[in-house]
Amino acid sequence: ALSLYGWYTGMVYIMAIPGGIRADKIWGQKNAVMIGGFFIILGHAFLTMPSVWTFWAGLTCIVLGVGSLKPNISTLVGGLYAEGDIRRDKGFTIFYIGINIGALLSPLLVGYIGENIGWRIAFGLAGVGMFFGQIIYFMGLKHLKGIGEARSSNAAHVKVDHSKPLTKIEKDRVVVLLISFLIIIIFWGAFEQAGGLMNIYAKEKVDRIFFDWEMPASWLQSANPFFIIIFGTLVANFWMKRSKLKKEVSAIYKMAIGTMIMGSGFLMMNAASIQFENTGTSAVYWLLLAYLLHTIGELCASPVALSFITKLAPVKYASIMMGIYFAATGLGNILAGQLGALSEQAGEFQIFSGIFIFTTIFGLLLLTLLKKLKTMTHGAEDDRVEETA
Template sequence: MATATNRAPQKELFGHPVGLYILFFTEMWERFSYYGMRAILVLYLVSATTGGNAGLGWTGGEAIALYGWYTMLVYVASIPGGIIADKLLGQKKTVLWGGIILVAGHGILAVEEMWAFYSGLALIIIGVGMLKPNISTMVGGLYKPGDIRRDKGFTIFYIGINLGAFLSSLIVGYVGENIGWHYGFGLAGIAMAFGLIVYLWGQKYLVNVGNLLSKVERSEGASLSNMFSELLKSPLQLAITSILMIGSIYVLIMVSVPFGLLYIFLTLVIALMLMVYKDLTTQVMKDRYVVMILSFLLVVVFWGAFEQAGGLMNIYAADKTDRTLSFSLPLIGNEVPATWFQSLNAMFIIIFGVIVANFWAKRKLKNKEASSIFKMATGVIIMGLGFLFMAIAAKEYTAFESKSAMYWLVLAYLLHTIGELCSSPVALSFITKLAPVKYASLMMGVYFAATGLGNKMAGLIGEFSQGEPATVQLSTEGSDVANRLQLNDTILQNKNDFTFNGFVYLDNNELAVTNMETEAPVMGLMDFENKDQKSEIIANLKEEGVTAQDPYHVMLNFRQEEDKVGYYGDFVIEEVQTQLEFRTFIGITIFTTVFGLIVIFMLKPLKRLTHGAEDNEREMLEQEQYEIADTERDKKNS
């Protein structure tokens, strides 16, 4: 995305244009609103529908699935957001409208109605898509080409992002968990309103930045319509695209509308990538393009694992982590809110960001391996190793008896953050070095699409980790139900949702469920909707040798359904669920480590394919006065 290049002298503050600080605070409040809502979204979805701070009562799998779709669409929306800025409004006005839409979206989320929930999410997706990519481009537009302050300006801007993310998880998280979920959503909207006010007030410092380009400038670059018309003239690319499109339409009609639409979108992206490759005129451009495709795969893998933070790890912090302290703190007492763990990533970035950057810079100056592809692969491995701590936490957890220590989560977030610092800041820069100039903006769009796909993969992985709970129907005839489940009669009479915890085991190869407190049998009160699910549970318990002497623990969340009579519950065996989560954590660790090592193993041929795209970085580092190692200094003196 381009920006105007004719700039009048700009007023400066601390050696940078004042406009940088306007964008700093705008983005800080935008990230405050986004990460604040992100911190409480999944917890709101899985919270019981009754009680003082009622949620929607969804299962963990359902909540994480929605979270995956939401975070994916936020990034994918950056593509039309960039097009709107380039072709219609300019970046400055697009950011303004994005902010207005975000305020509206968060405000609507504060309304306790389902139409408001989905409408609010949709508006936030649109608003972030319009604001996020364009405000970053405006930061670059504050500096002339070759201005050595540019990288430092982005560093300052990046601090604003993480400051907003850090504060939001603490403040919005506390309000959402302890006062009310919808108050948390509303607070996020107020924060975005602050950012919008700052942005409007600071327009006088952004006069020459982010304006709509001239018609001639807008006509430059790649034309999507022309590229897709060329597809009809390329038999091989057309055949590949047609096969993928037919499969996508089949999924759309026969399997799932959301996934069908996703596959259609991915098919169009693949077709686009094929046409770009065909249009490249030199072997150097084609070789670099191949490496760039691999970097997109690294992006998908990284975010597919990393974004467990807002879903699976968020639920784990709330339900299975011992968050009690040996001392008391103001407001929270001696229990750390689950959402506060979301702030660790931003805090660690602020602490370790410069340290990690200097580590790689010094390696580069010592002529040690520090290429972008190596950093990205290393980041994927380090981030993946963080899930080993989550696997240990899963092993430490015992259903209804002891929870895992919170330091496992802290250590996991620490490694995830170090991995992010190695990989994420490098990826976008690396793509700009490899992308053909003609298709630079288009490749930025593909980068956001890859990030979005990674977020969706995170949702699928998290959904898998929650399994598919069996559904049982509860008989509500007579007070015997309330007595045996140890419920107050008024719960059933008033049709309130409730949770029941019990023991589950096999008794003469038959499924038995008893009350955890009284050991009264309750299996006779329940019927499985799907008999195959019951058979699977029996087979699993038989394989594990579960008996009355050493039973498993079962949790049933009963609810009323509008179109059905009686209570329906999700039959979740805690030991089976924990084992599934353990396998998920280990699986992520193994896959990311192996994938990263394969990339590192292929490093030499991959670097050859870049044709020296990063060869001048060492000289640039020396110009920016990074400290040179003693051995290097001795060589220069000699």
């Protein structure tokens, strides 16, 4: 089950590559988001039906839909800011908080209905939510004039020579982006234990009984988005203040620190495993502490990664590079599924320990390479707008 979960979530993200290519070459980002939303709604409609073929059709539509929507809506956010605008990182954090408001509600509503009434009704509810999201997006398109237009209309706003070869600076920046994609694979390979191994651990080994009432294990999935909403602006403001003090705030630095903070969350899971071995159950606060550290790490690494891509990617490959970013996230999800499956032979304690050790070493290695990688960005992260978002 963990391997299947990893492959499904992985394919959702890998399809962001063709989604980005179609947007850059044909549709434009605005149209790609609308088309992706339609397929997501259609996929959830299929999942409300009882047959096997509609189940697979539903998953396929969702994979295609998310692949079209996810990279392109992120590119649209990047298009709201001029090159060098220091508000971009904070803007992506606000965008990230908005995503996680939905992520907070979905396990509570859909998880409760799925576990207590039926999953077909729960999937239908998710589709209804996406439908209203499409309406809100359509109503807001007037605020995106000149951003994310289709290829045929793009010339009226931004002239992009798609036949011109990459410059030396652009090639160096692409190399840095590829290294950042490796960071993303490792980060999400560890982080996504939350939806797989840690979720199963919560269901089977964590004491979730409060005053004779057992909390659904799926509700713990709301801890991460809840912490993002609470701490998102705090973390963003921390980095902005650090920037004003002329201290290190480069994207690679943030991703390295975020990876190590996230990895430290698995020490909490080790404590939970030890407690289970000694008492036969684990306290829920160990998982909450793990999710908190994972969230702080995510807030350091993930929003800035989205912003980083829009800063470094050549204009003509903007959505394609965003698609590769999400594909890297997908590979991380596949890796997460494989790591989770290993716990059946190796045991949770060994998996949690291994992830902590590896992420710490990897983060320290990135810090040693930081100066060289910053040089290869050729000033793409230089601040030019001294305003707040």
